[in-house]
Amino acid sequence: MSNLSSCTPSPSAQSLPSTGSHLKDLDYSVVQQCMHCGLCLPTCPTYELTKLEKHSPRGRISLMRAIADDELEVSKSFADEMYYCLGCLACMTACPAGVNYAELFEHARAEVESKQVLKSPKRTLIRQFAIGWLFSDQRNLQFLGTLIRLYQQSGLQSLIRGSGIMRLMPKRLRELEKMTPTIQPRFSNELLDRVTPPKKEKKYRVALLTGCAQDLIFSDVNLDTAEVLARNGCEVITPPEQNCCGSLHAHNGEWTLAQGMARQMIDLLPPDQYDAIITNAAGCGSHLKHYTGLLKDDPAYAAKAREWDQKVKDIHEWLGVIGWDVPEITPETQAKVTYHEACHLAHGQKITAQPRQILQSIPGVELCELPESNWCCGSAGIYNIVQPETADLLLQRKLDHVETTGASILATGNPGCLLQILNGARERGLRMEIRHPISLLAEAYRQEKA
Amino acid sequence: MMQLDKSIITRLREIVGEKEVLDRKEDLIPYSFDGTAALKQYPGCVVFTRTTEQVSRVLKLANQENIPVVTRGSGTGLSGGSLPSDQCIVLCTVKMNQILELDAANLTLLTEVGVTTLTVSEAVDKAGLFYPPDPGSMKISTIGGNVAENSGGLRGLKYGVTRNYVMGMEVVLPDGEICWMGNKCVKDVAGYSLKDIFIGSEGTLGVITKVLLRLIPKPQAKKTMVATFEQMDRAAEAVSAIIAAQIIPCTLEFLDRTTIHCVEDFAKIGLPLDCDALLLIETDGHPSVVTEEAEKMEAICRENGCKEIRVAKDDAEATKLASARRTAFSALARLSPTTILEDATVPRSELGHMIRYVASTAEKYKLRVGTFGHMGDGNLHPTFLTDERNKEEMHRIEEAFEEIFKEAIRVGGTITGEHGIGVAKKRFLPDFAGQAQMRVLREVRKALDPKGILNPGKIFDPS
Numbered sequence: 001m002s003n004l005s006s007c008t009p010s011p012s013a014q015s016l017p018s019t020g021s022h023l024k025d026l027d028y029s030v031v032q033q034c035m036h037c038g039l040c041l042p043t044c045p046t047y048e049l050t051k052l053e054k055h056s057p058r059g060r061i062s063l064m065r066a067i068a069d070d071e072l073e074v075s076k077s078f079a080d081e082m083y084y085c086l087g088c089l090a091c092m093t094a095c096p097a098g099v100n101y102a103e104l105f106e107h108a109r110a111e112v113e114s115k116q117v118l119k120s121p122k123r124t125l126i127r128q129f130a131i132g133w134l135f136s137d138q139r140n141l142q143f144l145g146t147l148i149r150l151y152q153q154s155g156l157q158s159l160i161r162g163s164g165i166m167r168l169m170p171k172r173l174r175e176l177e178k179m180t181p182t183i184q185p186r187f188s189n190e191l192l193d194r195v196t197p198p199k200k201e202k203k204y205r206v207a208l209l210t211g212c213a214q215d216l217i218f219s220d221v222n223l224d225t226a227e228v229l230a231r232n233g234c235e236v237i238t239p240p241e242q243n244c245c246g247s248l249h250a251h252n253g254e255w256t257l258a259q260g261m262a263r264q265m266i267d268l269l270p271p272d273q274y275d276a277i278i279t280n281a282a283g284c285g286s287h288l289k290h291y292t293g294l295l296k297d298d299p300a301y302a303a304k305a306r307e308w309d310q311k312v313k314d315i316h317e318w319l320g321v322i323g324w325d326v327p328e329i330t331p332e333t334q335a336k337v338t339y340h341e342a343c344h345l346a347h348g349q350k351i352t353a354q355p356r357q358i359l360q361s362i363p364g365v366e367l368c369e370l371p372e373s374n375w376c377c378g379s380a381g382i383y384n385i386v387q388p389e390t391a392d393l394l395l396q397r398k399l400d401h402v403e404t405t406g407a408s409i410l411a412t413g414n415p416g417c418l419l420q421i422l423n424g425a426r427e428r429g430l431r432m433e434i435r436h437p438i439s440l441l442a443e444a445y446r447q448e449k450a
Numbered sequence: 451m452m453q454l455d456k457s458i459i460t461r462l463r464e465i466v467g468e469k470e471v472l473d474r475k476e477d478l479i480p481y482s483f484d485g486t487a488a489l490k491q492y493p494g495c496v497v498f499t500r501t502t503e504q505v506s507r508v509l510k511l512a513n514q515e516n517i518p519v520v521t522r523g524s525g526t527g528l529s530g531g532s533l534p535s536d537q538c539i540v541l542c543t544v545k546m547n548q549i550l551e552l553d554a555a556n557l558t559l560l561t562e563v564g565v566t567t568l569t570v571s572e573a574v575d576k577a578g579l580f581y582p583p584d585p586g587s588m589k590i591s592t593i594g595g596n597v598a599e600n601s602g603g604l605r606g607l608k609y610g611v612t613r614n615y616v617m618g619m620e621v622v623l624p625d626g627e628i629c630w631m632g633n634k635c636v637k638d639v640a641g642y643s644l645k646d647i648f649i650g651s652e653g654t655l656g657v658i659t660k661v662l663l664r665l666i667p668k669p670q671a672k673k674t675m676v677a678t679f680e681q682m683d684r685a686a687e688a689v690s691a692i693i694a695a696q697i698i699p700c701t702l703e704f705l706d707r708t709t710i711h712c713v714e715d716f717a718k719i720g721l722p723l724d725c726d727a728l729l730l731i732e733t734d735g736h737p738s739v740v741t742e743e744a745e746k747m748e749a750i751c752r753e754n755g756c757k758e759i760r761v762a763k764d765d766a767e768a769t770k771l772a773s774a775r776r777t778a779f780s781a782l783a784r785l786s787p788t789t790i791l792e793d794a795t796v797p798r799s800e801l802g803h804m805i806r807y808v809a810s811t812a813e814k815y816k817l818r819v820g821t822f823g824h825m826g827d828g829n830l831h832p833t834f835l836t837d838e839r840n841k842e843e844m845h846r847i848e849e850a851f852e853e854i855f856k857e858a859i860r861v862g863g864t865i866t867g868e869h870g871i872g873v874a875k876k877r878f879l880p881d882f883a884g885q886a887q888m889r890v891l892r893e894v895r896k897a898l899d900p901k902g903i904l905n906p907g908k909i910f911d912p913s
């Protein structure tokens with residue numbers, strides 16, 4: 001496993017929690033915060049689908065509490081439940097009592113992993129491959145990306161898809177093959193210089209995070225983001241050697257690895273050197289803003305992590321802070337655009353107004369509201385891979401709503417959602433573009449007369 | 451200990467299907483409580499029924515085998531009504547969730563009981579009609595739960611409570627017999643008004659499976675405003691004055707300083723924070739009446755020392771304000787892990803007195819309290835903020851409750867305005883109801899459920 005050296009936790013943060021249980025070690029007030037009023041139930045997609053309390057926030061929290069209270073062992077069925085949860089955090093938006101479900105959920109998954117109740121050779125292999133290797137070093141991810149790109153560009157993919165060979169494969173593999181994203185011809189470090197100079201008077205110096213999946217599948221969005229920032233007076237620093245932010249690791253119970261990734265990030269982009277650290281992937285942003293909790297017991301990093309959390313800004317949020325220029329164009333036609341709210345933007349970071357305002361500011365865009373716009377599309381990290389059935393139910397529900405809007409473009413600020421909805425729309429034969437809001441803004445800027 | 455006899459589980463599965471019976475520990479824990487603080491008991495199993503017929507067969511079996519059955523809607527009750535009893539069958543209605551008929555000619559809606567209050571309200575609204583009862587929990591509470599608790603809401607003052615909208619219902623009796631009561635007739639005096647016994651019966655007399663609801667025309671206009679006061683009792687006086695002026699607004703809700711801060715912290719809608727009391731006032735009806743009433747109430751508030759009045763600029767803002775108010779109880783939990791709320795209700799002329807009494811009792815027992823509620827109904831919810839692990843403080847809360855209840859009864863009030871007796875208040879019922887009423891209550895129960903299988907231990911101890 002290459003380059004994991006800096007992921008090794010410092011001694012103080014390395015140990016397992018003192019009780020040997022992540023949930024028991026968590027401050028009891030967090031576990032106890034849920035007063036079981038049930039107000040979150042109607043916003044929880046898994047409860048809505050099944051009407052089972054166990055698949056609801058209130059039910060899940062009661063199970064976590066039962067573990068903290070020694071009433072329940074960490075069982076396989078508990079573990080399955082923790083992985084049936086989407087982690088969409090809609091329950092946090094709904095909860096008047098201020099329950100920190102995100103923290104509970106990550107600790108619960110960490111508990112599951114430390115107790116190894118789901119352990120099977122296949123799962124271990126997959127996790128070691130994906131979480132321990134692939135997403136731990138961007139070079140590995142790029143390597144895989146290059147292979148897939150070859151597969152796609154060489155015509156092999158069309159050949160295989162056309163030949164009917166796939167029909168001989170197990171159903172699951174067929175479905176997965178269909179989901180394989182199209183890899184961008186160039187990764188972010190090939191597209192973007194280390195420094196993108198501001199296009200007008202320099203007001204800020206910001207760092208741009210290129211993300212892991214984003215980098216492979218939507219590196220063009222990274223380029224768009226850098227351009228939009230530069231256009232609005234930011235000098236953009238994009239270090240080429242970026243790794244995953246650790247969100248995948250934390251959401252999948254790999255606490256120690258996540259801590260290592262966080263330290264790496266902070267070392268690479270010392271927060272005191274930037275006005276803001278920009279991300280354009282909602283899922284990453286929602287995790288990136290919580291390094292404080294992750295590194296609170298590490299004296300060498302605790303203070304830096306606090307500063308880091310303050311500096312991390314989603315691109316929409318940052319534009320909201322610094323303001324953005326309305327593109328000076330006069331398009332001949334109007335395009336109907338609808339907006340899907342990525343869970344980790346709407347619920348994880350409470351950013352709801354800015355993306356809409358940005359879209360509305362683009363001449364030629366007619367924004368039409370998507371019913372249930374903040375309802376999960378089923379992508380949810382790697383949920384669509386591990387829970388394909390539920391993910392598909394959510395995707396179809398999303399697409400049904402999308403169709404009612406009559407929009408020709410759907411905008412959303414997260415690579416996972418972009419990909420999920422793109423695949424779904426393609427399957428349905430919908431003629432529509434799926435874009436990042438910032439890409440639409442960048443495109444409009446590009447049409448401006450110099 | 452948690453396991454019901456396996457053969458019972460098997461027979462239940464034969465009735466409702468394999469997957470509709472839960473009996474594993476991980477499945478039962480999430481059903482071991484309702485919305486009430488500090489109560490917990492595992493059931494023997496949880497059963498989801500989809501048809502009246504299934505409910506009937508489950509009850510027949512339970513009756514034969516003497517197994518307690520606790521009916522549960524969404525488990526948002528605040529008196530422990532759907533708290534399981536040991537080894538019981540929890541019969542959960544949330545999958546009986548079809549609206550069956552909206553009859554615009556007769557202004558009625560027939561629905562299964564597992565439909566949420568909000569779904570009913572929205573469906574009716576689409577048809578240009580109005581179903582007024584709107585408990586704070588309406589997003590998730592079931593119509594069945596509303597009927598079984600005779601729930602109130604924010605519009606109780608003008609429009610009444612759930613009872614005023616129930617025209618008929620289908621009930622499965624404890625022996626499994628299915629019984630229809632009521633109909634679409636506006637008038638009906640054939641026999642005792644039996645449906646009324648089931649309204650507020652807290653799951654102890656039968657399982658309600660369908661409800662026929664009365665609808666009314668949608669008010670043409672409404673006006674919503676927020677008035678702030680320096681002192682709580684000044685707000686209470688303003689409310690008394692509004693009622694005395696013979697104005698019956700649709701909503702007269704109250705939040706104290708602590709609650710305002712918690713609600714604002716959650717909802718972020720710009721509530722005024724520098725006041726001790728806030729009234730949410732809404733009047734609806736004919737546009738000219740709405741304008742006139744709003745003006746009069748504004749004047750009365752000002753006469754009673756109100757600091758500031760803000761009028762909601764549109765429907766969206768009015769809805770935001772009402773939704774924020776609905777979260778009050780849960781929002782108070784931001785301050786402490788355990789929130790124990792109380793539901794005493796007094797004649798409206800006694801409101802000012804009762805508010806002062808609650809405050810002084812809280813002080814006497816050194817308790818933190820946040821108060822909100824349906825002030826226009828004389829129904830306040832002083833909520834004690836505590837930690838259930840602090841046994842000593844929990845004991846002081848018990849003592850404070852006892853005093854508050856006694857005082858409420860003394861001034862002609864009741865120990866519960868809308869949350870029901872359940873287990874949380876059964877200790878106080880005999881004092882309130884008196885011997886004769888207690889006897890009738892027990893006899894009604896015995897007549898309908900001689901074996902006492904339905905929700906045993908609720909309202910009163912099994913005799």
Ligand SMILES: Cc1cc2nc3c(=O)[nH]c(=O)nc-3n(C[C@H](O)[C@H](O)[C@H](O)COP(=O)(O)OP(=O)(O)OC[C@H]3O[C@@H](n4cnc5c(N)ncnc54)[C@H](O)[C@@H]3O)c2cc1C
Nearest residue numbers: 523524525526527531586592594595596598601602653658
């Ligand atoms: C945040 C919050 C706000 C609230 N605000 C209000 C409010 O403003 N006004 C108010 O009155 N209440 C309020 N409540 C209390 C509660 O929501 C109501 O009592 C509601 O009606 C309960 O509905 P439920 O579906 O959750 O029923 P449950 O809690 O599941 O059950 C309540 C009782 O009804 C019985 N029951 C349920 N369904 C049936 C059935 N089909 N047949 C027979 N018996 C049945 C149960 O056995 C139990 O005794 C609030 C609760 C919360 C958590």
Ligand code: SF4
Nearest residue numbers: 034035037038040095
């Ligand atoms: S998570 Fe929040 S909204 Fe959900 S039941 Fe608990 S306290 Fe209520």
Ligand code: SF4
Nearest residue numbers: 044085086088089091
């Ligand atoms: S994170 Fe999403 S799926 Fe999980 S409990 Fe919360 S609302 Fe439900």
